[in-house]
Amino acid sequence: MEDAVSLKRTPLYSEHLKLGAKMVPFAGWEMPVQYSNVIDEHIATRKNVGLFDISHMGEYLFTGPKALDFLQKMVTNDISKLEDKQACYNCLCYENGTVVDDLFVYKLKENEYFIVVNGGTIEKDFNWFMKHKINGVNLKNISDDIAKIDIQGPKAQEVVQKLTDFDLNKIERFFSEKIKFKGIDEEVMISRTGYTGEDGFETFFHPKYASFFWNKLLEAGKEFGIKPCGLGARDTLRVEACYSLYGHELNESITPIEAGLSFVVKFNKDFIGKKVLQEQKEEGTERKLICFEMTERAVPREHYPIFCNGYEAGFVSSGTFSPLFKKGIGMGFVKPELSGRGNKISIEIRGKDYKGVIVNRPFYNYKGGK
């Protein structure tokens, strides 16, 4: 049990209490896990729009003439390909290829990069970056100066558009803008990104506007059936979309190649962990991430063993009941020779075997068109 006294609170803490949220410890933060119930919040995001307080996540600003060289050396994706205002997903690796964290890198403009990291790893990541810092780059942890709200779902754009004169159609997927919102003096950074498999936005702004902006969004979204969504729905949504969660599909003993993230590991440049990852890419790994669904009613959960042909084949990294497909789904690591699509598996739950099958990744395809 984490000590409640030491937990951090986001600037929206009191709004969550007003909405009757159930608060839980998560990665050192006291966060809403649900307001009404996970299924309703999940379905609201899939069908209409959901509102998420993601202020626990961390943000850094890297500036200077060597900022690009530094990032290229540190992260796995090719940052040199980014246009101004464009973002890409990355892993930050140790020399042995395992993962310090997964993060988003935004190129704001030449020599200026904005990094978004997990809430539980803000200090760890920053220390890792500082340890490798070179001359010509300035690293700043600005997490305390930034609140973050995500608006996700097919109606997200209509909701956000009500609060700004900026034409949101101009923001393409994985691009960002700094724009004005009614009633907010400072610019808000907004990107067409997310963690749900839906079209939508992530917004970054000064914490003093958090309550105002949150309530404006709830009000603007009322006609579209907006629901505030907790970490419970955030998790079931990302599992359906098969997005990795640090601590589950990625951690200090798993590499991005094992986790099926080769598409964000670029070998046309030098970076920390490259040697091991290149070997794995060429020679294969001892385990591979799979997606599976249950063919009988049961809910797979983290750490449950996966069996194949009577042999223990691996373990579940994330599992849940899917509110959309109404069955148990999950991700897990198994030996590569057992990872074929269509392979029948079973999950051991409280000493009993429940049947499942390996399926295509993802369960739910990204629905945003832009």
Added chain:
Amino acid sequence: MDFTGKIPEELKYTKEHEWIKVNGNEGTVGITDYAQHALTDVVFVELPETGKKVQQLKAFCTVESVKSVSDVFAPASGEVISANKDISEKPELVNQSPYENGWIAKIKIANKSELNNLMDAAQYKTYLEGLGH
């Protein structure tokens, strides 16, 4: 409705939020309105097998919501004589009708004097009020 939910007069209750309805030597068992509300969305019930021997206040089956796995404790020792197959297919019945269609199992009660260890409706209400701050 206040947070204690419905607490029918004729039932007996455990501190773990199960109820038992006694009829002769048989008891029907389920989880309380308070418990189903705390769990919110019940998505799976692992029913006990018929014939299973259960002990009072020991876990004998499992209820899962999207985010949680909870043991269900037997309000009385005895033997499972049937389980509610309807909630295998429709676990949401536990939310919708915790005291009627959402019952979990019927138990042949081994020792009726054990029922004195349970709370009546008024005691359970007081107990819940003590939990809610």
